[in-house]
Structure formats: structure tokens, C-alpha cells
Amino acid sequence: MKSILTDSLAKSYTYDQYRNAITALLKEGKSTGNEQSEALTHYSELNETRMNRLEKTITITDEFSAQLQQLQREYIWLVISEGWCGDAAQIVPVIYKMAELSPKIDLRLVFRDENDALMNAFLTDGARxxxxxxxxxxxxxxxxxxxxxxxxxxxxxxSDYKAEHGKVDETAKTNLQLWYLHDKGLSIQKEIMALMATLEPTAVQMPQE
Known part of the structure; x- marks a missing residue:
């Protein structure tokens, strides 16, 4: 695993480099990743707009901001992503805003299709x-x-939509984007900070539900 991580980090990007790489490809009418299609380029263009907006509007809660600034250990936050991914467009800017608050966090990003070994080590229910x-x-x-x-x-x-309709279609994707819009990045912050609380319980104290 260490060699996989080292290899991926050698090919990693800062957040600004990641954004610039996506933008440069869009100017050529392309998306990131091995597969190219009009649909993926269209999604990438939508995501570019979303990420621009989120960078201006997302705020990290005062509580989490303080806790991030109190971290004691040094971390690398390594994110696997692609420009065409709708979930990534909603989540990556929040991760960026969180990482920016802590001198202890080094945020690096890699493209999924350039890092097969890394992706295959972190599958979700067998999926990339x-x-x-x-x-x-x-x-x-x-x-x-x-x-x-x-x-x-x-x-x-x-999961509920798929159970009812048998597939994830454009309506499901629209509903998902609306969910992210209403949530304002709070669930992402809570779940990442819950993870950090297991690593630094003295610095990160999660409220009791």
C-alpha cells in the first residue's frame, strides 16, 4: 500500500492545480478521465460552475474551524476525483475549505483514471x-x-430512489444536487470531523446527538 500511495502522491495536484487541469481540458472540449463524451464534457462544465459558486459560498462552522486549527498531528488528505463527477463538484470544495484552515493538513488530489491501483484499494461496495x-x-x-x-x-x-425506480436517472441526479444545495456542506463537514475525532479526540470533540 505504501508504494501505491507514494506513486499516487508523486502524480498528485494541489487544489489550484486540480482546478486548472479541469479548466484547461474544457477549453479543448474535453473532460478528465479515460472516457470522452459530450455528456461527460457537459457535466464537467456544470461542475466548473458549481465549484466556482461553492468556493464563494461554502462556510465551515465556527466549531469545526476552531477544531481544525487545533489539530496536533500532521496529515495528508488525499482525494481521488474527476472533473465530470457531480458528487466531487459538491464535496471537494468543502474539503478544500476545511484543509485551508489547518496548517497540519496537506491536501492533495489525484484523478481516478490515472491511479488505478489506488482506486482499487478504496472501492465502495466493489465500485470505483x-x-x-x-x-x-x-x-x-x-x-x-x-x-x-x-x-x-x-x-x-x-439508495431510496434506486429502490423505487430501479435505476439512477437524470431526475435522481437533479434531486441529489438539490440535496447538496440545501445541506450547504454541513453533512460533509460533520462526517469528516467525526473521522478526525477518532484520530484526535482531545482536539475534536463532537457534540452528542
Whole structure:
């Protein structure tokens, strides 16, 4: 696993480099990833707009902001993503905003299709679902936990829709985007901070439900 992680980190991007790579491809009429289609390019264009908006509007709660600034250990947050992924467009800007608050977090991003071995090590129910946040100990490169591809509420919405309709169609995707819009990134913050609380219980104290 350590060699896989080292290889992927060598090919990783900062958040700004990740955004610029997606933008550059869109100017050529392309999306990220091995597969190219008009649909994927269209989704990438929509996601570009979403990410621009979220970077301006997403706020991290005061409580989580304080806790992120109090982290003691040093981490790498390694995110597997692609520009065409609707969930990634909603989640990655929140992860970025969180990482920016802590000098202890080094955020790196990789494209799924460029990192098969890494993706295959972090499948979700056997699927190459993204985005996936992998939390690493920066010193030892040990995997401490992961989050993704969706917060629980979004996961439940899609699961219920699929159970009722037998498939995930454009209506389901629209409903999912509306869920993210109303949630304002709060569920993502809560679930990632719950993970961090298992690593640093003194710095991150989650409220009792």
C-alpha cells in the first residue's frame, strides 16, 4: 500500500492545480478521465460552475474551524476525483475549505483514471466510486481512515430512489444536487470531523446527538 500511495502522491495536484487541469481540458472540449463524451464534457462544465459558486459560498462552522486549527498531528488528505463527477463538484470544495484552515493538513488530489491501483484499494461496495478522501499520517504514510463517496444523507437519497425506480436517472441526479444545495456542506463537514475525532479526540470533540 505504501508504494501505491507514494506513486499516487508523486502524480498528485494541489487544489489550484486540480482546478486548472479541469479548466484547461474544457477549453479543448474535453473532460478528465479515460472516457470522452459530450455528456461527460457537459457535466464537467456544470461542475466548473458549481465549484466556482461553492468556493464563494461554502462556510465551515465556527466549531469545526476552531477544531481544525487545533489539530496536533500532521496529515495528508488525499482525494481521488474527476472533473465530470457531480458528487466531487459538491464535496471537494468543502474539503478544500476545511484543509485551508489547518496548517497540519496537506491536501492533495489525484484523478481516478490515472491511479488505478489506488482506486482499487478504496472501492465502495466493489465500485470505483468517487470522490474518496483518504486520511494519511504524513510522517508514516499510514492510512488512518477514509470518507466518501457521499455523505450519509445523499447516499440514502440515491439508495431510496434506486429502490423505487430501479435505476439512477437524470431526475435522481437533479434531486441529489438539490440535496447538496440545501445541506450547504454541513453533512460533509460533520462526517469528516467525526473521522478526525477518532484520530484526535482531545482536539475534536463532537457534540452528542
Amino acid at each position: 466510486s468517487i470522490p474518496k478522501l483518504i486520511v494519511l499520517d504524513k510522517e508514516t504514510m499510514a492510512v488512518l481512515g477514509d470518507f466518501g463517496p457521499r455523505p450519509q444523507g445523499a447516499k440514502q437519497l440515491i
